Amino acid sequence: AQSVTQPDIHITVSEGASLELRCNYSYGATPYLFWYVQSPGQGLQLLLKYFSGDTLVQGIKGFEAEFKRSQSSFNLRKPSVHWSDAAEYFCAVGHKAAGNKLTFGGGTRVLVKP
Amino acid sequence: EAQVTQNPRYLITVTGKKLTVTCSQNMNHEYMSWYRQDPGLGLRQIYYSMNVEVTDKGDVPEGYKVSRKEKRNFPLILESPSPNQTSLYFCASSFTGFLTDTQYFGPGTRLTVL
Numbered sequence A: 001a002q003s004v005t006q007p008d009i010h011i012t013v014s015e016g017a018s019l020e021l022r023c024n025y026s027y028g029a030t031p032y033l034f035w036y037v038q039s040p041g042q043g044l045q046l047l048l049k050y051f052s053g054d055t056l057v058q059g060i061k062g063f064e065a066e067f068k069r070s071q072s073s074f075n076l077r078k079p080s081v082h083w084s085d086a087a088e089y090f091c092a093v094g095h096k097a098a099g100n101k102l103t104f105g106g107g108t109r110v111l112v113k114p
Numbered sequence B: 001e002a003q004v005t006q007n008p009r010y011l012i013t014v015t016g017k018k019l020t021v022t023c024s025q026n027m028n029h030e031y032m033s034w035y036r037q038d039p040g041l042g043l044r045q046i047y048y049s050m051n052v053e054v055t056d057k058g059d060v061p062e063g064y065k066v067s068r069k070e071k072r073n074f075p076l077i078l079e080s081p082s083p084n085q086t087s088l089y090f091c092a093s094s095f096t097g098f099l100t101d102t103q104y105f106g107p108g109t110r111l112t113v114l
Helices: none
Strands: A003-005 A010-014 A019-021 A024-026 A032-038 A044-050 A056-058 A064-068 A073-078 A087-094 A102-104 A108-113 B004-007 B010-013 B019-025 B031-038 B042-051 B054-057 B076-078 B087-094 B109-113
Touching (some): A003 A087, A003 A102, A019 A108, A024 A073, A032 A064, A044 A056, A087 B042, A102 B042, B010 B019, B019 B031, B019 B087
Parallel strands (some): A010 A108, B010 B109
Antiparallel strands (some): A003 A024, A019 A073, A032 A044, A056 A064, A087 A108, B031 B042, B031 B087, B087 B109
16 A cells, blocks of 8 residues: 655744755555645645656745655755745655555644744 | 635534535536545545546545535535544545646535534
8 A cells, every 4th residue: 555654744944944845655656746735724735746757846836846766755845935835735645556546644834934 | 716615614513413514616627535634644535536426435434425416516424423533624626537637625624523
């Protein structure tokens, strides 16, 4: 069965500093990988996704993620964080063999200090 | 405006009292899904539907029912709610499969079962 681990439950970062959120998955084949953001009181919004091609993926709001097959990782990065980036971030993985199921990680809550 | 709507947004009920959470999308999407979100567990899929009258179980279907009689609507039914179903519920939809197409999420329904 596929699984996703987000090792960091909380991260605090200063406004203007860089941000990296970790995501590790377990599945034998190349998965479909996603990052979603959930702002307070809101539903989830897709930031970016990967399933083939260039392993560095650009998303919305200035985020990018890099797929590293050797490390089974799909870490999310942003060079300079804005106060509006304070939210909870979820990594998710899917695979065609598993049908239309997405498995989500437990989430990482990001706090932005002024 | 393209959106996924859920009602009610907040619900407090008692054990055993049947309830329905409605979900509607106005984007003519084929796929719809229900998730529950619990702290530290991320989102877990309850049921999904690939089209009218076609539904399938997700990872945590026990205690829930769904129906898809119209393309735009996908209600979640709790026949006999129990306290362990206290959670934040999200409905989502996508035009094609969840892996290849963007999922759009509703604003969430916070359910408390006493």
